[in-house]
Amino acid sequence: MERVRAHVPRPGSARPRGRHARPRRWLDRRRRRGDRVLGARPRLQPRHRARCLHGARARQSRAAHAADLPAHGARTLDARGHRDARQVTIAPPLPQRTPESAPFWDGCAQEELRLQRCASGHWWFPPGRQCPECWSADWRWERASGRGTVFSFVVFQRSYHPAFREALPYAVAVIALAEGPRFLSRVVEIAPDQVRVGMPVAVTFEDVAGTKLPLFRRA
Numbered sequence: 001m002e003r004v005r006a007h008v009p010r011p012g013s014a015r016p017r018g019r020h021a022r023p024r025r026w027l028d029r030r031r032r033r034g035d036r037v038l039g040a041r042p043r044l045q046p047r048h049r050a051r052c053l054h055g056a057r058a059r060q061s062r063a064a065h066a067a068d069l070p071a072h073g074a075r076t077l078d079a080r081g082h083r084d085a086r087q088v089t090i091a092p093p094l095p096q097r098t099p100e101s102a103p104f105w106d107g108c109a110q111e112e113l114r115l116q117r118c119a120s121g122h123w124w125f126p127p128g129r130q131c132p133e134c135w136s137a138d139w140r141w142e143r144a145s146g147r148g149t150v151f152s153f154v155v156f157q158r159s160y161h162p163a164f165r166e167a168l169p170y171a172v173a174v175i176a177l178a179e180g181p182r183f184l185s186r187v188v189e190i191a192p193d194q195v196r197v198g199m200p201v202a203v204t205f206e207d208v209a210g211t212k213l214p215l216f217r218r219a
């Protein structure tokens with residue numbers, strides 16, 4: 001196989017090659033002349049791309065730092081047209097529809113918990129193209145009971161996303177659905193310290209930015 005050289009000649013003049021080549025004086029000369037330097041590319045990544053955000057925030061106003069500004073979200077303006085960090089609204093992360101999961105989210109929109117079920121009666125979740133039990137491709141979406149029990153849970157005491165800060169503390173649980181599959185969700189309408197393993201729960205739907213999310217409450 002022919003070896004392909006990594007070096008791509010740039011137009012204009014002779015170019016140094018390799019990392020130990022002489023300094024690129026041709027580039028300095030052309031920059032001094034004010035030429036637009038063809039082929040000179042800016043660095044692809046900033047030098048400190050992984051720096052902790054809090055350092056950058058500290059250099060901003062104290063209020064902005066306190067608000068723990070997210071990377072995105074609609075910002076509101078105060079009467080003088082200044083950004084008011086205290087009124088930042090943060091878009092929560094929402095599920096991504098895929099061809100496999102679209103029927104599930106369509107069911108949620110109608111406040112139905114739908115799962116796939118094969119001709120042999122196996123239910124499963126998350127969505128897939130074949131039954132994970134018998135590999136059957138003969139299946140369909142069916143409405144599940146929406147009932148189950150708390151199999152395991154954790155209580156979040158700190159926010160890992162600004163959109164969830166107001167909800168703290170909250171319980172995230174693995175729900176053992178009555179049909180068999182396990183389902184990761186939040187347990188709501190109950191103090192997190194009241195959640196217990198084995199507690200019967202039922203699905204409830206919460207509209208978050210136009211998407212209905214299946215959550216669970218004590219049954």
Ligand SMILES: [Zn+2]
Nearest residue numbers: 118122131134
């Ligand atoms: Zn099956």
